[in-house]
Amino acid sequence: MKLELQNQTAVVVGGATGLGAAIAKGFANEGGRVAIIDLHPDTESLANNLTEGSPPYSQTLGILADATNFEAVKQARDAVVAQFGKCDHLIYAAGTGSGHYGFPFWNVPPDVWPRVLAVNLTGAVHAAQAFVPHLIQSQGTLCFLSSVAGQMGSQTDPPYSAAKAGLINFAQCAAKDLAPHGVRVNTICPGMIPTTLNQSVYEAWASQQPEDSRMTYEIWGEEKIQRVVPLRRWQTPEDIAAMALFLASPRAANITGQTLNVDGGFVMHW
Numbered sequence: 001m002k003l004e005l006q007n008q009t010a011v012v013v014g015g016a017t018g019l020g021a022a023i024a025k026g027f028a029n030e031g032g033r034v035a036i037i038d039l040h041p042d043t044e045s046l047a048n049n050l051t052e053g054s055p056p057y058s059q060t061l062g063i064l065a066d067a068t069n070f071e072a073v074k075q076a077r078d079a080v081v082a083q084f085g086k087c088d089h090l091i092y093a094a095g096t097g098s099g100h101y102g103f104p105f106w107n108v109p110p111d112v113w114p115r116v117l118a119v120n121l122t123g124a125v126h127a128a129q130a131f132v133p134h135l136i137q138s139q140g141t142l143c144f145l146s147s148v149a150g151q152m153g154s155q156t157d158p159p160y161s162a163a164k165a166g167l168i169n170f171a172q173c174a175a176k177d178l179a180p181h182g183v184r185v186n187t188i189c190p191g192m193i194p195t196t197l198n199q200s201v202y203e204a205w206a207s208q209q210p211e212d213s214r215m216t217y218e219i220w221g222e223e224k225i226q227r228v229v230p231l232r233r234w235q236t237p238e239d240i241a242a243m244a245l246f247l248a249s250p251r252a253a254n255i256t257g258q259t260l261n262v263d264g265g266f267v268m269h270w
Contacts, residue, residue, distance in 0.1 A: 003030055003245055003246070003248075003249040003250075003251065004233075004249055004251075005030040005032050005245065005248060005249055006030060006031035006032065006033065006055075006143050007021045007031065007032065007091070007152060008027070008032045008081055008088040008089060008248070009032065009033040009034075009035070009038065009084045009087050010023075010027040010032050010033070010034050010083075010085050010087075010088065010089040010090075010091065011025070011034075011035045011036075011071075011077075011080055011087050011089070011090050011091070011127075011131065012024040012027070012034065012035070012036050012092030012093055012217045013035070013037045013038070013067050013090070013091070013093060013123070013124075013127045013256040014037075014038055014092065014093035014095065014145075015036035015038055015047075015091070015093060016036055016038035016039075016042065016043045016047075016062075016094070016125070016197075017038075017040060017042035017046070018195045018197070019038070019093050019145060019190060019193070019195065019237050019239065019240045019241070020038070020075070020091070020093030020094070020114070020145075021036075021237070022237030022238055022241040023091055023093060023240065023241045023244045024036055024047075024050055024060075024238060024239040024240070025050050025054075025056070025241070026238075026245045027089070027245065028050040028051055028060060028151060028167075028246075029053070029054050029055075029058075029168070031055040031058055032058065033058070033059045033060070033061075034050055034058070034059070034060045034061070034127045035046070035047075035063060035064045035076075035080045035083070035084065035087075036061070036062045036162070037065050037067065037073070037076045037127075038062075038063075038065070038068050038094070038124070039064070039065070039147045040064075040178065041063040041064070043063065043064050044062035044063075044064070045062070045219055046062060047060040047061060047062030048060060048062065049261050053100070054092040055228070055231070057063070059084070061079070061080065061083050061084070063076045063079055063080070064123065064225050065128055066118065067094050067123030067124075067127060068118040068119060068122060068126070068128070069126075070125050070126045070129070073123075073126045073127055073130045074130050074151075076130075077130040077131055077134070077238070079168075083132065086105075086134060086137065086138050086235050087131050087134040087138065087140065088135075088137060088138045088140040088141070088248075089132045089140050089141045089142075089143070089146070089248045090127060090128070090135060090140070090141075090143070091142075091143045091244055092094050092123070092127050092128075092142075092143070092144045092145065093145045094119055094120075094124075094125040094152070094260075095119060095145065095160075095164075095197060096119045096120065096160075096197070096218060097116065097148075097157050097159075097160045097197055097200050097201060097204075098112045098113070098116050098157050098158075098159045098160060098204075099200060099204060100112060100157065100204055101156065101157070101158055101201070101204035101207070102155045102157055102158045102268060103156070104155070104168050105155065107119050107155070107208075108148075112159060113159045115143050116159035116160055116163050117150070117159065117163050117166075118192065119163075120160065120163035120164060120166075120167060120230045121163045121166045121167050121170065123166055124144055124170065125144045125170065128142060128170075128174055129157050132178070132183075132240075133177070135181075135183045135254070136178070136181040136182075136183055136244065139181070139182035139183060140183060140186040141183065141184045141185070141186075141247060141248045141252075142171075142174060142178070142183060142184070142186075143185070143186055143187070143188060143244055143247055143248065144167050144168075144170075144171050144185075144186075144187045144188070145164025145187075145188055145190065145240070146164045146165075146167045146171075146187045146188065146259070146265050147154065147161075147164040147189055147190060148190070148191050148266050148267045149161040149164055149269050150163075150165040150166075150167060150188050150189065150269055151162025151165070151168070151189060151259070151261075152169050153165075156201055156205075157201060157204070160228065164244065164252065166191075168187050168259050170188075171174075171185050171186065171187040171257070171259075172185075172257050175191050175256045175257030176257065177259075179256060184247070184250075184252070184255065184256035185256055185257060186247050186255060186256060186258050186259075186260060187245070187258070187259045188240060188244060188258060188260050188262060189261045189262070189263060189267070190239075190240050190258065190262055190263065190268075191229060191235045191261065191262065191264050191266040191267075192221065192224065192225055192228075192229055192234055192235055192263070192264070192266065193210070193212040193234065193235050193236065193237065193239075193240070194221065194234060195237070197219070198221075199217055202217045202221070203217075211248045213249045217254075221234070223224070226262075228266055229263070229264040229265060229266050230264060230265030230266075231264035232264070232270075233264060234261055235263060235264055236262075239262050240262055243260060243262050243267065
């Protein structure tokens with residue numbers, strides 16, 4: 001299937017590593033222009049590496065910025081527009097957990113909530129606010145990475161779950177606001193993916209277990225997958241990237257305001 005994303009400009013906030021990097025690489029492989037906005041100190045070099053194996057006309061830009069700082073996001077936007085002249089697609093892939101394990105929620109200190117909400121939710125609002133005029137001009141797309149935890153009241157990390165639920169709701173608000181302008185807005189909810197964020201959930205869990213009850217990350221992950229994922233397999237960053245690219249393409253022209261799970265069947269609604 002031809003996605004028709006050549007020469008399109010995609011901005012991936014949180015695109016230096018993990019799921020964001022896979023999405024950024026996907027756009028580069030499609031022959032797009034890709035800008036990464038991230039806090040990672042090697043953002044610029046990681047962006048340059050995206051063109052390896054991509055069409056020769058692919059272009060990349062790496063910008064070091066904190067999505068929780070609105071002024072920094074606006075400056076990053078100006079750099080993108082100065083370099084590429086436009087923004088067709090905005091993907092918000094930045095995220096963080098609390099580093100604590102719930103069950104119950106009062107195991108998580110209240111003072112860790114603001115940072116989790118700032119990165120997962122407020123940062124997404126900053127990115128949307130900054131880039132919306134350019135998305136309207138190009139009749140582009142906006143995609144947020146949420147989580148299955150945002151749909152099911154996961155007790156594992158309550159601040160993270162709450163922030164991701166808020167992100168889904170904000171995406172629906174934005175989809176309604178932007179529909180008259182021809183801009184589509186959707187949310188992707190990944191399931192079980194062996195990222196550093198997923199591993200941090202394991203580490204928070206393991207720290208609360210008696211030493212003789214702890215298991216390795218690999219065993220913990222496999223047991224959880226067998227228990228909660230009907231397809232009984234991990235999802236991958238490439239699975240998420242494939243959905244993000246499809247949603248950005250003309251093939252998804254009638255899809256907006258939707259929450260799409262890429263989770264092996266973890267969350268099913270009926």
